[in-house]
Amino acid sequence: MLTKITFGLLVSVMLILSGCNTIRGVGQDVQTGGEKIENSADKAQKN
Structure with a gap:
């Protein structure tokens, strides 16, 4: 019984x-x- 409980706890x-x-x-x-979307937006805004 104890080994089943221990095994269940370990799996959990x-x-x-x-x-x-x-x-x-x-x-x-x-x-x-x-971050990539933000960088792309910053580059587009600068152009």
């Missing part, structure tokens, strides 16, 4: 940690995309 922690990394990666991708 692993899923939570991998989810955090995925969310962080998406946030970085969105931020990079926004």
Whole structure:
């Protein structure tokens, strides 16, 4: 019984940690995309 609970907790922690990394990666991708759009807009405005 204890090993099933321990295994369940271990799997839950692993899923939570991998989810955090995925969310962080998406946030970085969105931020990079926004910076590129902003840079393009600045270049267009200067011309």
